[in-house]
């Protein structure tokens with residue numbers, strides 16, 4: 561059995577990194593970009609090529625090109641019954657099946673970039689025609705990259721994209737904002753980076769290890785009339801929680817809109 565990746569960009573590289581670290585998989589990445597192929601084959605135990613070969617029924621094809629490139633990229637593929645795992649946002653099983661000559665052995669996955677270091681979290685959805693062996697295969701592949709959550713309905717893929725799929729970008733956004741604020745307070749760029757990252761690392765590990773609710777952990781930092789309260793009061797005035805919820809809703813709405821636009 562070989563695992564083929566169609567597209568060797570950011571997300572495919574993150575998954576390949578996780579899988580390579582665990583080992584035991586025969587992986588081939590297909591990318592039209594020479595630099596990407598050179599990067600992948602020099603960093604990981606993978607073969608790289610420009611064109612997908614004819615597949616066998618026991619192979620797995622991971623569709624990892626941009627949603628807008630999927631139809632063109634999959635034209636003429638000879639699957640011969642291979643299992644297809646699609647990580648693309650906004651492309652339903654139905655749409656993918658139409659791109660792939662009515663192929664029916666398709667599982668959707670919504671991963672995220674921390675898969676690269678084995679700390680990803682991926683949502684998986686399989687329609688009712690998919691058997692347990694295929695589900696286990698998909699789950700085992702994604703477990704090499706982190707946590708796995710099975711979803712009961714396909715629409716949940718759009719919703720999980722707005723939380724954990726896009727989520728690392730939200731965290732980096734806040735990290736950068738904290739770094740910029742530290743620079744405004746007179747710290748060097750390097751110090752500001754260390755302070756922001758160290759704060760996140762410590763807070764996330766504390767939340768994980770203590771198992772305490774996030775709200776309680778926030779209270780534990782916040783002295784009455786103190787400095788934290790002064791900061792979080794400003795966040796509340798700007799309704800930062802609502803801003804986050806609106807951002808997530810916009811992400812989910814965009815996935816739904818892409819679904820409409822990209823359906824044949």
Ligand SMILES: NC(=O)C1=CN([C@@H]2O[C@H](COP(=O)(O)OP(=O)(O)OC[C@H]3O[C@@H](n4cnc5c(N)ncnc54)[C@H](O)[C@@H]3O)[C@@H](O)[C@H]2O)C=CC1
Pocket residue numbers: 566567568569570571572590591592593596610623624625626627629632633634647648649670671672673725726
């Ligand atoms: N980046 C992320 O955090 C996440 C991305 N995804 C999904 O993953 C997919 C890929 O996204 P990224 O990796 O971010 O994009 P990317 O642009 O980094 O990678 C796409 C790759 O596909 C290659 N490509 C395009 N057409 C091709 C073709 N016909 N044959 C061979 N290679 C071709 C490009 O050269 C590029 O390297 C998307 O469908 C996206 O919705 C899902 C979850 C998270």
Ligand SMILES: O=C(O)[C@@H]1CCC=N1
Pocket residue numbers: 649721725726
């Ligand atoms: O931005 C995107 O469309 C992709 C899907 C989830 C994360 N990145």
